[in-house]
Amino acid sequence: MIRNIINLTKVFLISSFSRGGNRKKKNNIGKIALYAVLFIYLAGVFGYLSYEVLSGLIAVKQEEAFIGLILMAIITLVLFTTIISTMNVLYFSDDNLFVLPLPFKPLEVLCAKLNTLLIYVYMEEMMLGIAPLAMYGWMTKQNILYYLFMVIVLLLVPVVPLLLVTMIVICIMALTRGIRNKSLVQLITMSLSVIFSLMISMVSSSMNTNEDVMAMMNKAGSLVGIYKKAFVTMPMAIDALTKYDILSLILLIVISLAAYALVSIFAQKLYYRGMLGSLYSSSGISDKKLNEKSYQSKGLMFSYVMKEIRVYFRRPTFFVQLILPCLLLPAFTIGITYFSIVSQMGEELSAGLDFIYADSDFSGYVFAVLILLVMFISMYSFISTIAVSKDGHDAYAMKYLPVAFHRQLICKMIPDIAVCLLSYAVVAVMAMILFRVPLIHVLLSIPVAVLYSILHGFLILSDVRRPKLDWTSEIQIVKKNMRMMFTMAYSLLNMGLVAVLAFILNMDLYVMCAILSVLYLALDVLLYRYIERKDIALADGFE
């Protein structure tokens, strides 16, 4: 049985990380290097933050409270990410269809799934847990025993919270005989994770001073007390790390293992009941009757654009990774900036803004800030850079349908342009309401925003030459697309141009508007002529 569990765990992990496609050794080394760099970067960030917090706590001899805070953060992360990943790993994984006909016991499958979830948690915990706890050990001059205890605690602390969430999900799924709408579940869980990430950014950016940090720490301290009561293993983990309490460590080990065993044994039948109920997704099934409107023609271009938009909105990964950030980012960015400035300047903000808007020397700066915001937001719109790749093998239809290739490209660019413009509309409205930006600046920014957004849409040219059509999971396209670097570099280049015009050459808003409008109009026309002339030759990259 143990061997089956280990083998199944390996298979689930390998299939979730590889997800099809050719894996070249070269790419793997590159990926490992990239992850190593990312880990070092994040470890550095968390290590630095921990140093700042610990310095304050050590000064008031409250350093042991830091352990409680870190463990609370780990448990919160485990709770949140387990909610998101449990559904996908336990119920909506493609592995289930392959595993069920094989002679594995439900207990073995459930244990392997739990191990898979645990390993996901460990990977996230590595970034959040190791650096702060190691920093504590270094700053409080702990001995080798501390680091040994640290490793054991990091392995065991996530177990009980993970099992708690998993048990709740298993019971719900068993009682409701499974939730069949996989797309809806993925959409909700992924949207929550994006919103959660943005909220974390908002909170951390509001901590500008040491006083803000200590105020936050005091609030967090009271939460630690609640967590200690809710999760029985947390006090044991804290005692093990702060007092080298061997008994607490043993209890932590025993309780974690016992919880794992109990949940696995009691939940196995419930798990299968829910799993079998959700095997075939009901996403997309509808018994609506068709009517006259169902057969109406809306024109080729409209029809094509709607086809594109439907894919972005009906695929949770595309919606959450491509559409949602662009729609939420403006509101969060402007909101964070406004509250951050207000918290520092208070009533002086209003007077400051009046001064800026009254002086015509600053008109160019205000206009430039609006345009920079357009470009900043468009930096996070990757729709055009995957517009062809996202179709997978459907992209070949572009070559045999009797529609000019360049017209198909334009249709594929439109969702990107629309999202950029919609995001800018939100920015403009919020800027007018919160920062009282004069109407003339907003009106003059509109043609530049429109023309720039169209230019941004032409980033599709980076995809059409060599689209990645062989993918089995949408996340491969969204997350592993190096062309996103083009989008960022391209936006930064344009931001640099605007910065030079406004802050170095000190142009006023009318001159800037004229220059940028003419420039982007010329580029748009040139690129349109280019794709019109090249047409189907642009598709030589995918055969």
Place this chain on the structure above:
Amino acid sequence: MIEFKNVSKSYRKGIKAVDDLSLTINDGEIFGFLGPNGAGKSTTIRMLTGILNIDEGQILLDGKDIEKEPIEAKKTFGYVADDPDQFLALKGIEYLNFMADVYNVENRKEKIQQLSEKFEIADALSSRIESYSHGMRQKIVICGCLMHDPKNWILDEPMTGLDPRSSFDLKEMMRKHADEGKCVFFSTHVLDVAEKLCDRVGIINKGKLLFTGTLQEMRDTFEENASLEELFLEITEND
């Protein structure tokens, strides 16, 4: 009418996936394109439909060159690919409306209703294609392909996944289409179907067209009164 004139295609230097293919499929006939796996059938069909560029030669559909007049040539055919997993995010009705817009189909409502009822998928049109079974996906693709009543039908393994009723209906439609003076070009691995349905067959192996003609001509050539399956195996094994 479909014409291949000295068509060649290479994926790698020195290795031709299709080697100097010359072939004419006349109006009024069902032409079966047969060959083992990796013979060059899909490459040929992809060049015919414009998915792949031709290295050498020319392909004409009703006299229109697929490379020089691509839009006009593409309007003359309806293509069913061997992979029916297409446009999964769209509802059946959305896919059919999209195809109707692409091909500028008049009377779309009648066409959609007629085809969807014929293939018994009318009740599923308001659901997304991703919720369809394999066979239903094949049917919706066939409906989309036939909606604009193209003169040339290009079908790549069209029977795969179809239930017996739908398979029978499709074969009847193919026969009727050819009898009306139009052209059907299809590839299949099911030689029984090819034997009963095709007016002529072409056998390709390792990029080369080994035989073109009727089944009787094949029997006369090899002086054997064997089935298509037996003759096919003999032709391809001897190559």
